[in-house]
Amino acid sequence: MDNLTTNIKRVMIIFLIVFIVLISYLSYFTLFRGPEIATRPDNRRMWDIRNKVVRGTIYDKNGKELSVSEKTKNNQYKRTYKGGAATAHVLGYYDPQYGISGLENLYDSYLSSNISASFMAWVGNGFKEVDKKGDDVYTSLDLGLQQTAYNALGSSRGSVVVIKVDTGEILAMVSKPSYDPNKLGEIWKQLSTDEQRPLLNRAVSGLYPPGSTFKVVTGVSALENIDGIEKETFNDEGKLVLGPDYTLSNDQGKAMGKINFEQAMVKSSNVFFGNLGIRLEKNLFKTAEKFGFNRNIPADGIIIDNSRFPKYDISEKGNLAQAGIGQAEVLATPVQMALVAQTIANDGVMLKPVLVDKVVDYSGNTVKEFRPDEIGQITSPGYAAEIKRFMRDVVAKGTGTRAQVSGIQVCGKTGTAQHLESKNPHSWFIGFAPYKNPEIAVAVIVEEGGYGGTAAAKISSQVMSKYFKK
């Protein structure tokens, strides 16, 4: 009992520790987990706050309305998506019941900003409450081009991405199958259970083997790492024997004979590029990562899932060869491949893809304005120019002739990507135009669309025609 005083001090210290632990937890909870918890779609408080303002309008590049809010009779707001199914994924939806997605979600703090109803506005309104209005968002999308791309895909599944070469602005971003965001209530159940996953934005979240479109990356890597590759000749016998039970073949096993680097690209020789994959080994991994594979690509208005390029050991010759032609476990999003094309077209400089040109508040002040932002110099202008020339030949006289547009010199690379043996391959096309001073870069994928030179190249041609017709 004499120790009572000591004991009391000990108890004091224990409680001090427990208080400090709880204080730390509370601070951590509020400051670090709080923002993510508060924006959960089932948090009704956010909807109450949003419902106090007329949500801002989303416009396309030319000032056409894409998503608009109007007050209904019972003081609620109804959001109308004028772009319909064509812009469904890229703009997203906004619904108290189903939540919030896409650009509506990423720019929610602007669209539902309620600080715009200022004190002066209140005074100006004779001290009566002013209808609060959120900020308007002007996107870089071109509704006409978007609709062309959407229609060009037809009933196929897939995606089209169009990026402005010298600014990184996204002019069109389509994903199919799509849905009508104006009818969410009626179709939600079907949407959320459909095996084709119509809610998924394939442009940023669809991971596909890039197939031969990846040869652009392999090509850059070869130019950077193998001296004199341009002058080498190679005897393409139609297949590359890598082991007793493994060979890599060209399409239909066609032997191309003595070819050089340029011819291999134009004719899309798997044997040549498979061989490069083995020779480049870790260097190809490095080049792929420079192009954004395995990385978070910075973007504004979209969130891009990481594309993948695995690290294979020199002993895994089969995988190295497959990776060289964009197969094995190499996976890319359509927007990633569009950025590869954009980089080549832009003298090797990759630009941050952006969806928003500016944000304007209710009184006309520009709150936020877009400026082109470089991700980095991915490869030298010289190497980019060389690949560019090859890509011009691909469309002019190689596998990509169907991507041609009359009066415009189009460059590109086709891809026919194997995924499941039982299914048709995916049809890919990436490209840009015009050859001199490129303006737009395009990536097209048609799921199970067969040859890249057919389905995807045709869609690219339609989209580019629409762009250059203006």
Added chain:
Amino acid sequence: MTKRLKTLQFLIYLFIFFGFLNLAFLGKPIDPMAGVFFAVITVIVAVTSWVLKKYYPMGDRLIFLLAMLLCSIGMIMLFRLSRTTAVKQLLWLVIGIVMFLFVVLYLKKGLVKYAGYRYVFLAGTIAFMAMATFIGVEILGAKNWVKIGPYGFQPSEFGKIFLILYLSAALSDIKSRKQLIEPGIVIIISLGFMVLQKDLGTALIIFAVSVTMVYLATSKKLYVLISLGLFGAGGAASYAVFGHIRKRFMIWLNPWDYVYNESYQLVQSMYAIAMGGLFGRGLGMGHPGYVAVNESDFIFSVICEEMGLLMGLAILILHFLLFYRSIRSALHAENNFTKLLTAGLSVMMATQALVIVGGVTGFIPLTGITLPFVSYGGTSLLISFLSLSIIQKVSEGDE
């Protein structure tokens, strides 16, 4: 010291002035009732401080001010939530203060003489702990309320005080291990009744208080370890036997899986705190309506939503300071009974604050108890001020 206390006192006036000024302008038209609240609380602080200074200059006058600061925070929030609740709470506060002054001024010196009432305390403990099991009504999942006519109260609140009184008496002259058997049984019976009434929060507090008091009296860490072991075993057994305890754990571990059902209350509380952020959304700007029992068990969450993390931290720090000053006054007491009594009461209030704040933030499984001095509740407020008066008396040098 006196000068600093004066400053603190002035800051309290300033705090309630601006708090109620803000509340007055929230109403349309301007609400004069806020002025009444400001006046009443100011008078309470001024008069009580003056009395304490005049008659007991040796006592720890910080303790009272800390408690009043907590009370003011609670009162501002209650006024914002519901006028009628706030008025009732203000009445309880006045009654609590009268009782506090009565104990401090008129109770004869020498609390130690109450140590002789050991068996009265024992009977009180058992009676109050048991009461709700037999004549209680179930509120919010726990059967811990007793209704007499239109009035209801929580007998376990009184049970806790009796238990602390009893343990102080029983443990104050402990010499052999055998003498621990009787208090041990009383503790287990009390815990048992709480489990039967599904009042897990109170069970946790009884446990923490009892273990601390036994340790203080015996200096044996072994007893603490044994108790923790038994508590763990008891907890595991209850987990296996009682569905509602399993549910509590399930909610605690995966609150986001049952957002619309089982964990609705906890999730709404977490949203409230998350929405508040560092500075809060501002008084009257939050959505306390989504938080269940927002005036008592969950008052901490709605305070955090409107007044921010900063006010939440202030409450925790104030409670720690109150605990520190309270248990420190136990060091001044000259006999074991008084020392144990003071320490027990201090631990009770601190544990209660820790358990409910830990619960509403999802740090520990949620149990419904009040936040001392802040939550609405007559019984809770009276018990808190009763405890405070005993601590105050001890701090003056009781002999």
